[in-house]
Amino acid sequence: MLKTIMAGVLLATPALALDLDRVPEQGMLIRGKVSPGTKVTLDGGPLTVSPAGDFVFGIGRDAKGSVTLKAGAETKRYEIKTRSFKIDRVDGLPQDKVTPDPSVTERITAEAAKIRAAREKESAQTGFAQAWQWPAPGRISGVYGSQRVLNGEPRTPHYGTDVAAPTGTPALSPVDGTIVLAEADLFFTGGTVMIDHGQGVQSVFAHLSTVDVQVGDVVKRGQSVGKIGMTGRATGPHLHWGVYWRRTPVDPAGLVPAEPPKLK
Ligand SMILES: [Zn+2]
Numbered sequence: 001m002l003k004t005i006m007a008g009v010l011l012a013t014p015a016l017a018l019d020l021d022r023v024p025e026q027g028m029l030i031r032g033k034v035s036p037g038t039k040v041t042l043d044g045g046p047l048t049v050s051p052a053g054d055f056v057f058g059i060g061r062d063a064k065g066s067v068t069l070k071a072g073a074e075t076k077r078y079e080i081k082t083r084s085f086k087i088d089r090v091d092g093l094p095q096d097k098v099t100p101d102p103s104v105t106e107r108i109t110a111e112a113a114k115i116r117a118a119r120e121k122e123s124a125q126t127g128f129a130q131a132w133q134w135p136a137p138g139r140i141s142g143v144y145g146s147q148r149v150l151n152g153e154p155r156t157p158h159y160g161t162d163v164a165a166p167t168g169t170p171a172l173s174p175v176d177g178t179i180v181l182a183e184a185d186l187f188f189t190g191g192t193v194m195i196d197h198g199q200g201v202q203s204v205f206a207h208l209s210t211v212d213v214q215v216g217d218v219v220k221r222g223q224s225v226g227k228i229g230m231t232g233r234a235t236g237p238h239l240h241w242g243v244y245w246r247r248t249p250v251d252p253a254g255l256v257p258a259e260p261p262k263l264k
Contacts, residue, residue: 018071022254025081027061027145029201029243029250031129038072048122048199054129056199058245061085061145061157085145085157093151104187111186118181118194118202119244125198127176130221134260135172135205136228136239138165144251159249160204160242163228163260167237170224171205174241174256179217179225189240190231195219203252206240207231 018040021031034040036053049055059067059080068077100108142162148155173195180202181194191208209229219225230237243252 018069018074018076020069020078023081024059024067024078025254026059026063026083027085027249027251028254029056029058029128029245031056032069032071034071039070041070043068048124050124050126050129050199052126052129054126056128056201056245058201058248058250060248061159083145085147086143087147087149089149091151108187111183111188114183115181115186115192115194115204119247121180121196122200122246123178123196123198125177125196127197127221128199128201130175132174132255133172133222134163134256135174135203135241136163136165136169137261137263138163138169138239139263140164140253140260141236141238142240144249144253160206160240161252162238162240164236164238165228165263167209167227167229169228169237169239169263171208171226171228171239173219173221173223173225174203174252175221177203177219179213179215179219182211182213182215182217184211186232188233190234191226191229192232193225195225200244200246202244204240204242204244206242207234207238209237 019033024030032055034053040047040049040055042057047055063080066077066079141164142158144161145157147157175197177195177197180196183192186192189206191211193205195203207230208226210227213225228239241252243250
């Protein structure tokens with residue numbers, strides 16, 4: 001009898017077709033679901049699929065054209081939805097404000113290598129598939145993808161969402177993860193924490209006044225990893241929150257409700 005019921009349940013559950021949580025769009029993290037055990041490729045490259053059938057990929061800010069997903073026998077081509085990003089042109093700046101001082105080049109290079117090494121870590125964790133929460137209450141003070149052009153030179157776009165909040169406000173992991181970088185004082189980003197959420201998805205928190213975790217710590221969604229501050233190159237206390245899929249920065253704001261919770 002039990003066997004019959006079980007078989008009935010299995011038959012009643014149709015094979016899960018390739019399902020994405022949003023259309024592929026510039027700068028977005030896309031989460032998908034397939035029947036467990038299905039092999040998935042993105043433009044021919046294999047994606048990891050969790051035992052529950054969860055997978056993820058990111059679309060770059062400047063990606064164009066289409067992406068093709070193959071899941072088992074199913075193939076789907078998606079046009080990448082385009083977005084427009086804010087560009088600020090600032091001209092007439094003294095050149096030494098545009099190019100960093102050569103004396104700090106060595107430090108910047110060493111720190112960039114450390115960040116790159118942490119970013120290469122890809123685990124089988126599945127925190128990325130959870131419902132994401134804002135890492136802090138406050139006001140959005142900077143958006144993903146905006147770009148400054150200084151004296152005609154385009155700078156790296158702003159790859160993160162800034163939440164302005166007072167120094168000392170806890171910075172919370174948006175979903176479950178493991179700490180892959182915890183540094184008290186990097187040149188650009190000051191107190192910096194990187195959290196691995198699985199399958200190449202990571203959060204980075206910058207400008208922290210206090211770092212309260214160590215590499216290897218396991219953190220739960222909503223758990224504090226440090227305190228907001230204005231360390232590194234920051235002009236006021238805020239949390240810079242970046243999200244990456246492998247080497248592709250994506251828009252954190254695309255993962256959470258439109259506004260962070262209000263400061264109490
Ligand atoms: Zn920022």
